[in-house]
Amino acid sequence: MKLFVAACLMALAVAVPLDSRVEDQDELEMHEMWAPTYQEVQEKAGLGASRATTLSRSGQVLDQMFWKDIAQDILRTKLADPVYDHQARNAVLFIGDGMSIPTLAAARKRKGLQHGADVPEHTMLSWETFPYLGLSKTYNCDRWTADSASTATAYLTGAKGNFLTVGVDCSVLIWNCDAVNEASSPKSILRYGVEAGKWVGLVSTARITHASPAATFGHTAYRTWESDADFAAMEWMTGPVKDSCKNVMKDLSTQFVEREGIDINVAFGGGWGKFTPKEVEGGARLDGRDLIQEWKDKQESLGRSHAYISTKAELNSFDAASADYVLGLFSRSHMQYRAFQTADDVNLTEMVKKALEILRRGPNGFVMFVEGAKIDHGHHYGNAYTAIDETVELEEVVQYVMDNTDETDTLIVVSSDHSHTFSINGYPERGLDMFGPASFLAGGMQKGGPPPKLPYPIMQYANGPGGSEDWSEFEAKRARLADMSPEAEWRDPHYKQVAGIYLPKETHGGEDVGIFARGPGAHLLRGSLEENVIHHVINYALCQGDYATICDKK
Numbered sequence: 001m002k003l004f005v006a007a008c009l010m011a012l013a014v015a016v017p018l019d020s021r022v023e024d025q026d027e028l029e030m031h032e033m034w035a036p037t038y039q040e041v042q043e044k045a046g047l048g049a050s051r052a053t054t055l056s057r058s059g060q061v062l063d064q065m066f067w068k069d070i071a072q073d074i075l076r077t078k079l080a081d082p083v084y085d086h087q088a089r090n091a092v093l094f095i096g097d098g099m100s101i102p103t104l105a106a107a108r109k110r111k112g113l114q115h116g117a118d119v120p121e122h123t124m125l126s127w128e129t130f131p132y133l134g135l136s137k138t139y140n141c142d143r144w145t146a147d148s149a150s151t152a153t154a155y156l157t158g159a160k161g162n163f164l165t166v167g168v169d170c171s172v173l174i175w176n177c178d179a180v181n182e183a184s185s186p187k188s189i190l191r192y193g194v195e196a197g198k199w200v201g202l203v204s205t206a207r208i209t210h211a212s213p214a215a216t217f218g219h220t221a222y223r224t225w226e227s228d229a230d231f232a233a234m235e236w237m238t239g240p241v242k243d244s245c246k247n248v249m250k251d252l253s254t255q256f257v258e259r260e261g262i263d264i265n266v267a268f269g270g271g272w273g274k275f276t277p278k279e280v281e282g283g284a285r286l287d288g289r290d291l292i293q294e295w296k297d298k299q300e301s302l303g304r305s306h307a308y309i310s311t312k313a314e315l316n317s318f319d320a321a322s323a324d325y326v327l328g329l330f331s332r333s334h335m336q337y338r339a340f341q342t343a344d345d346v347n348l349t350e351m352v353k354k355a356l357e358i359l360r361r362g363p364n365g366f367v368m369f370v371e372g373a374k375i376d377h378g379h380h381y382g383n384a385y386t387a388i389d390e391t392v393e394l395e396e397v398v399q400y401v402m403d404n405t406d407e408t409d410t411l412i413v414v415s416s417d418h419s420h421t422f423s424i425n426g427y428p429e430r431g432l433d434m435f436g437p438a439s440f441l442a443g444g445m446q447k448g449g450p451p452p453k454l455p456y457p458i459m460q461y462a463n464g465p466g467g468s469e470d471w472s473e474f475e476a477k478r479a480r481l482a483d484m485s486p487e488a489e490w491r492d493p494h495y496k497q498v499a500g501i502y503l504p505k506e507t508h509g510g511e512d513v514g515i516f517a518r519g520p521g522a523h524l525l526r527g528s529l530e531e532n533v534i535h536h537v538i539n540y541a542l543c544q545g546d547y548a549t550i551c552d553k554k
Contacts, residue, residue, distance in 0.1 A: 081131035088520035088541040089365035089409040098376030100419030107391035126399035127414035127516040134515040136531045138418045141170035145510035149223035151417035152215035157186035158535035167219035177245035185219035196544035199265040199362030203351045205335040206373035207271025209252040217261040218252045226252045227274040229284045268351040272329035282332040312346045320357035337386045379420040380505045382464035382496035411519040419509035421462035428458045437481035455481040460498045464506030467499035
């Protein structure tokens with residue numbers, strides 16, 4: 001009987017899953033399988049025995065006093081957080097397109113490394129110093145995971161919309177132009193700013209008629225209809241396009257010139273190809289219209305001082321006091337990634353600096369929307385390097401605006417429209433190259449099972465062009481992560497990170513994104529919020545719009 005019980009107990013022990021065993025025993029087994037000593041693991045990680053107890057770049061021991069001092073500094077800062085419960089004169093909304101929480105974490109470390117921070121992960125992005133933080137729920141009316149057009153509709157107009165629609169509420173389904181009318185087209189914070197007598201501006205590293213900036217002025221049942229040529233180009237998907245789309249609703253570049261866009265004081269970004277006829281090299285329009293010239297003519301007819309600029313030299317030499325309405329289109333389509341720009345390319349920093357110079361002349365204050373669009377583009381192409389670098393540029397621009405505005409009268413909000421499938425994974429030592437492999441170097445520090453046979457990256461995507469439909473090719477790409485030479489492919493800024501599922505373009509994610517705020521009304525942007533609340537808080541603080549404002553309290 002005793003032998004039977006013992007046999008049963010042994011069988012039960014064998015049947016217990018690995019992850020339910022005593023964790024310390026598992027860790028010990030993994031170390032024995034992978035490396036005989038912790039020192040060897042450290043050396044594989046490039047940290048060496050001397051770094052075994054000091055993870056500070058300067059060699060400082062990160063003991064309990066180090067962390068307690070940091071926590072006390074944070075506590076003192078939080079206790080002093082200001083609440084400005086009065087009207088804002090100005091507001092700036094920054095959107096890092098696709099700037100997910102993991103993207104923030106990666107950009108924080110990247111910034112710290114670039115600035116030689118003692119503990120790079122402890123670095124603060126400019127907006128992380130803001131006193132108020134919330135989470136934005138990014139779903140739209142018909143999709144759990146949204147696109148940039150429907151999310152822009154939410155945070156810019158205060159009403160959620162349907163997938164791939166811009167500046168219209170949920171009563172408008174994709175391609176249903178007959179439903180686009182004044183009742184279904186909520187106004188943006190820029191339009192309300194115009195009506196309140198403020199100067200308004202938009203700056204984007206995408207085409208200004210693209211999904212996010214388009215929601216500042218446009219209303220359409222399909223975000224892709226940026227020029228009249230797009231009606232024909234997309235018929236393979238939409239089918240024959242109704243006259244109500246072409247002649248009543250109209251394409252977004254036409255809307256910019258004929259409707260709300262004409263009242264925007266500053267519009268900087270890319271996309272001149274959508275405004276010019278195909279007869280001009282790089283132009284796209286089929287109707288022969290030159291909408292840039294039409295914009296100039298209309299500003300002239302309204303008696304406004306105005307200017308059109310299209311080069312870096314023109315932007316940098318432009319006298320901010322010389323015109324009240326300025327249109328700057330600096331590339332045919334989207335603008336170039338900062339990492340790959342030439343001396344002639346215009347960057348986000350230059351656009352925002354000049355836009356701020358112009359808008360600060362507004363006698364009643366200003367409202368500005370700024371989009372770091374290329375974060376999203378980098379992620380879609382499975383390229384973490386550019387996505388992270390564009391995030392670092394955005395944080396530098398935010399810092400500039402912080403330094404050149406008054407916190408007591410200017411509300412600054414920094415958020416994102418949606419997340420991506422980008423993640424930071426494994427158990428990598430903090431000293432490893434963030435773009436390189438995790439498990440191959442971290443060695444025996446795995447949990448939950450034996451180390452993998454092939455290395456995998458610290459940063460990767462759930463799907464995207466970095467994957468492969470050929471399993472041997474996929475394994476070969478992982479195997480090449482073991483290459484630690486200066487010429488290793490994963491060190492190339494163009495490298496597409498490993499993705500679990502192959503797709504030509506990586507998709508968005510459905511998680512919440514952060515909201516960071518400072519200035520008048522910032523305290524209202526805390527907690528878990530619907531994305532469209534951002535619009536309402538900005539209007540509330542500026543005393544503009546159709547709903548309750550801070551001025552109602554007087």
